[in-house]
Amino acid sequence: MKSSALKHIRTVFAVLVLLLFTFLFVDFRGSLGDKAFGPILYLQFVPSFLKFVIAGVAASTGFIIILILTLLTGRTYCSFLCPLGILQDVISRVGGLVKRRFRKYGYKKPYTILRYFILVVTAGILAIGGVYVLTILDPYSTFGRLMTYFVQPVVLFINNILAGILGKFDIYSVYRVDIKPYELAAYIIPAAFLFLTGLLAFRYGRLYCNTVCPVGTLLGLLSKVSLFRIRFEEDKCSRCGRCAMSCKSSCIDFLNKSVDLSRCVNCFNCIDACKEKGMSYGLVRLKRKQTNPEKTDSSRRGFIAGSLVLLAGGSQLLKAQDTTPSPTRESTVREDRLYPVSPPGSSGIEMFTSRCTACTLCVNACPTNVLQPSVNQYGFAGIMQPRMDFHSGFCNYDCTRCTDVCPTGAIMPLMLEAKKLTQIGKAVFIKENCIVHTEKTACGACSEHCPTKACHMVPYEGRLVIPEVKDEICIGCGACEYACPTRPFRAIFVDGNPIHEAASKPETEELKEVPSEFPF
Amino acid sequence: MKRRNFLRSSIGAGLAAGAFMSFGGYEKAFAGKRLPSGADYDLIAVMGGEPAAMFDMGIQALGGMGTFVKKGQKVLVKPNIGWDVVPEKGGNTSPALVKRIIEHCYRAGAKEVYVFDNTCDNWIKCYKNSGIEQAVKDAGAKIVPGNSENYYQEINIPNGKKLTKAKVHELVLSSDVFINVPILKHHSSAMMTGALKNMMGVVWDRGYWHRNNLNQCIADYALYSKKPNLNVMDAYNVMMRNGPRGVSVADLSNMKSLMLSTDWVAIDAAGAKMMGKEPSSVEHITLAAGMGIGKMDLATMNIHRMKM
Numbered sequence: 001m002k003s004s005a006l007k008h009i010r011t012v013f014a015v016l017v018l019l020l021f022t023f024l025f026v027d028f029r030g031s032l033g034d035k036a037f038g039p040i041l042y043l044q045f046v047p048s049f050l051k052f053v054i055a056g057v058a059a060s061t062g063f064i065i066i067l068i069l070t071l072l073t074g075r076t077y078c079s080f081l082c083p084l085g086i087l088q089d090v091i092s093r094v095g096g097l098v099k100r101r102f103r104k105y106g107y108k109k110p111y112t113i114l115r116y117f118i119l120v121v122t123a124g125i126l127a128i129g130g131v132y133v134l135t136i137l138d139p140y141s142t143f144g145r146l147m148t149y150f151v152q153p154v155v156l157f158i159n160n161i162l163a164g165i166l167g168k169f170d171i172y173s174v175y176r177v178d179i180k181p182y183e184l185a186a187y188i189i190p191a192a193f194l195f196l197t198g199l200l201a202f203r204y205g206r207l208y209c210n211t212v213c214p215v216g217t218l219l220g221l222l223s224k225v226s227l228f229r230i231r232f233e234e235d236k237c238s239r240c241g242r243c244a245m246s247c248k249s250s251c252i253d254f255l256n257k258s259v260d261l262s263r264c265v266n267c268f269n270c271i272d273a274c275k276e277k278g279m280s281y282g283l284v285r286l287k288r289k290q291t292n293p294e295k296t297d298s299s300r301r302g303f304i305a306g307s308l309v310l311l312a313g314g315s316q317l318l319k320a321q322d323t324t325p326s327p328t329r330e331s332t333v334r335e336d337r338l339y340p341v342s343p344p345g346s347s348g349i350e351m352f353t354s355r356c357t358a359c360t361l362c363v364n365a366c367p368t369n370v371l372q373p374s375v376n377q378y379g380f381a382g383i384m385q386p387r388m389d390f391h392s393g394f395c396n397y398d399c400t401r402c403t404d405v406c407p408t409g410a411i412m413p414l415m416l417e418a419k420k421l422t423q424i425g426k427a428v429f430i431k432e433n434c435i436v437h438t439e440k441t442a443c444g445a446c447s448e449h450c451p452t453k454a455c456h457m458v459p460y461e462g463r464l465v466i467p468e469v470k471d472e473i474c475i476g477c478g479a480c481e482y483a484c485p486t487r488p489f490r491a492i493f494v495d496g497n498p499i500h501e502a503a504s505k506p507e508t509e510e511l512k513e514v515p516s517e518f519p520f
Numbered sequence: 521m522k523r524r525n526f527l528r529s530s531i532g533a534g535l536a537a538g539a540f541m542s543f544g545g546y547e548k549a550f551a552g553k554r555l556p557s558g559a560d561y562d563l564i565a566v567m568g569g570e571p572a573a574m575f576d577m578g579i580q581a582l583g584g585m586g587t588f589v590k591k592g593q594k595v596l597v598k599p600n601i602g603w604d605v606v607p608e609k610g611g612n613t614s615p616a617l618v619k620r621i622i623e624h625c626y627r628a629g630a631k632e633v634y635v636f637d638n639t640c641d642n643w644i645k646c647y648k649n650s651g652i653e654q655a656v657k658d659a660g661a662k663i664v665p666g667n668s669e670n671y672y673q674e675i676n677i678p679n680g681k682k683l684t685k686a687k688v689h690e691l692v693l694s695s696d697v698f699i700n701v702p703i704l705k706h707h708s709s710a711m712m713t714g715a716l717k718n719m720m721g722v723v724w725d726r727g728y729w730h731r732n733n734l735n736q737c738i739a740d741y742a743l744y745s746k747k748p749n750l751n752v753m754d755a756y757n758v759m760m761r762n763g764p765r766g767v768s769v770a771d772l773s774n775m776k777s778l779m780l781s782t783d784w785v786a787i788d789a790a791g792a793k794m795m796g797k798e799p800s801s802v803e804h805i806t807l808a809a810g811m812g813i814g815k816m817d818l819a820t821m822n823i824h825r826m827k828m
Contacts, residue, residue, distance in 0.1 A: 029644075030644070160668075160670075164670070170632070170662060172662060172663065172664050172665055175665040175667065175668075176665065176667070176668035176670050176671070177667070177668070178667075178668050178669065178670075367642045367644065367645060368641075368642050396604060396641060396642055396645060397604070397641075398604055398605075398645070398649070399604075399642075399645070435730065435731060439731075439732075439733065441732075441733040441734060441735070441736070442709050442710065442733075442734045442735050442803065443709055443730045443731075443734055444707075444708045444709025444710075444730075444734075445709065445726075445727070445730045447708035447709065448640070448707065448708050448709055448764055448765065449640060449765065450765070451765055451767070452767060453708075453762045453767050456708065456762075457708045457709065463801075463803065465708075465709070483640075483727075483730075485727035485728075485730040485731040486731070506767045506768070508767065508768045508770035508771070509770065510770060511760055511761075511770065511771070511772075511773055514773050514774050514775060515773075515775060515794065517567075518565050518567065518777075518794075518823075518825050519793045519794060519796070520565075520790055520793045520818040520823065
């Protein structure tokens with residue numbers, strides 16, 4: 001195909017995908033049904049891969065489709081389906097509009113060693129059971145974080161201004177949502193990647209995708225042997241160089257009339273840019289061998305050997321930082337918290353932290369804001385992975401939203417009835433902090449909010465009642481901790497279950513007879 | 521069948537009244553002999569019907585909604601929508617009751633009727649699953665969010681012992697008529713929740729109340745000058761234990777009752793009694809009565825009891 005329609009099809013498709021994924025991460029109203037998330041996220045490479053390989057969900061075959069798609073067509077994924085890639089296209093487009101000389105397109109050599117090193121390290125760490133490097137580098141998750149951390153607050157700000165104006169006219173369909181920042185340290189990595197991807201895209205197009213992104217590098221390996229590819233029409237090319245100057249991947253060497261397929265992301269800009277129709281996209285043509293094998297092999301092999309050595313050492317270092325968090329007893333926190341609380345459906349802390357890439361989709365989808373990015377609660381390697389923060393909210397009893405949206409299998413779907421019996425932690429009462437004990441006045445906010453009445457009130461001094469916790473029916477939803485009014489330390493808090501347990505059903509007895517007359 | 525007939529006849533009567541009389545005339549037609557208002561009753565108690573039908577009966581005995589709502593006024597109806605539970609669980613005010621109250625307000629000439637609550641569970645889920653959002657919309661009123669501090673304004677309670685300041689929802693300040701529609705329930709900390717306790721849903725910082733003598737704060741808030749003009753207590757399915765959220769429907773007692781009063785201490789005293797408690801055993805009732813906010817001695821009250 002020589003038509004420049006390819007580029008336009010790509011542009012329209014990509015814009016739609018970008019809008020959809022942006023919406024996914026900034027939608028604070030929960031407009032999408034629980035069932036909508038699965039199909040939308042099905043083709044995202046890393047989540048699909050993790051869900052298949054680590055969580056063992058056989059139906060999560062999206063990544064296989066992407067692999068086949070790449071073998072057939074090249075890195076179509078990067079331009080059509082990867083939200084971070086498309087976002088970078090938008091940024092580099094803006095870069096081009098602002099000042100063309102800022103944008104450094106044109107052929108450049110690839111950072112071969114660096115990109116394969118990153119790929120091997122990411123894959124290697126993953127192979128020995130650690131998702132943490134992938135958490136930082138997965139393009140889908142990186143995109144999600146950029147949206148959640150930086151774009152959603154802007155959307156909320158605009159929404160709140162609008163809500164204020166409409167409220168004056170008695171219109172309440174647009175409602176205010178308070179903007180609540182996360183813990184500051186959770187912003188470090190997203191901010192660094194905002195800067196990195198933003199700057200690289202602004203000046204160098206797809207340099208990030210072709211150097212840092214492990215998915216890009218992996219698909220690049222496959223696209224070298226893809227069936228369909230970009231190629232020069234030797235007889236038509238006049239070596240004007242327009243193709244190279246329009247190439248976001250800087251992968252067209254027009255003097256040698258060659259395209260570095262490992263970096264080409266199928267944006268089709270070159271086809272569009274060529275006045276002579278000298279570029280086309282089509283079925284591979286078999287050529288006589290021209291390249292000398294020595295050139296490709298020596299450096300790459302050396303580096304692979306080197307990175308494997310590094311990997312062995314690095315893995316040991318990271319392993320020492322076990323994902324299972326250590327007790328924080330020695331800290332100043334008076335609530336003697338031994339474990340953080342992982343979301344229902346995650347089965348336990350270790351399971352969760354080994355599968356979650358911190359894309360923040362659940363953080364957005366959660367209607368109560370109880371899911372918050374962690375800092376060091378799961379250990380340093382678990383940074384940004386969401387935890388249940390009962391100072392921000394509590395887990396709604398009749399809700400399974402996070403289990404429905406998670407694309408990586410870190411939070412597996414739970415039926416509502418099962419969720420209501422999933423004990424993610426246990427409430428611990430600290431009498432010394434309790435208002436009833438210290439002030440000798442009624443409170444009971446904890447018991448009031450408890451959906452199972454695991455936290456119930458028992459007689460105390462005089463007419464007062466004081467909380468007591470029945471462990472076996474507590475599900476660790478944290479409503480008690482959220483509602484507890486004591487500061488700085490709560491009188492009741494939830495300590496996480498490292499492995500989730502099953503709670504007993506609250507008992508119910510029949511009531512005595514219903515009055516048929518007014519008792520007054 | 522009974523209920524359907526009742527609704528049919530009351531709708532018929534309403535249509536007839538609408539066709540032949542002005543609003544004032546309509547109110548007189550329903551007020552019967554008890555003109556000009558039912559103010560000499562301390563408490564109206566209705567038993568045996570569905571919530572909406574019992575309200576129809578009860579409000580007639582008070583002289584109709586026109587006693588409270590005048591033409592062109594803005595009305596705030598404040599039900600309890602605290603929990604993300606379905607109506608059958610008895611955690612929130614009956615949506616059918618809320619709907620019928622709104623209809624009466626509009627028939628009395630209200631310009632606009634507003635409904636909100638500062639919920640405990642996620643507010644969107646509460647509004648939706650309580651059935652109240654739909655009921656309010658069906659009745660043509662406005663359901664208003666209460667989820668952001670921006671909606672709340674600071675007020676003073678000069679004589680409060682513990683609570684001297686509070687941030688209340690702007691609708692409390694901007695409405696002309698305030699109708700308080702609590703659901704009667706057991707409450708783990710305040711022992712019961714009714715009309716007085718329902719005010720914890722019009723303020724922003726409930727935690728302050730819990731930290732500073734909950735029962736005193738509940739009573740103190742009742743001193744605030746903007747009081748409900750009418751209290752309607754839903755006692756249809758009364759949560760007898762595990763309140764205020766409830767664990768299962770087994771916690772409910774199907775009392776099929778409704779109370780109306782302009783005195784919110786009186787209505788809470790009656791509520792306590794319905795639940796088998798002495799009003800004097802509920803601290804915030806005792807405190808409020810002691811501060812002269814209302815009456816709690818049911819024996820000396822003029823109570824109009826009705827059975828359907």
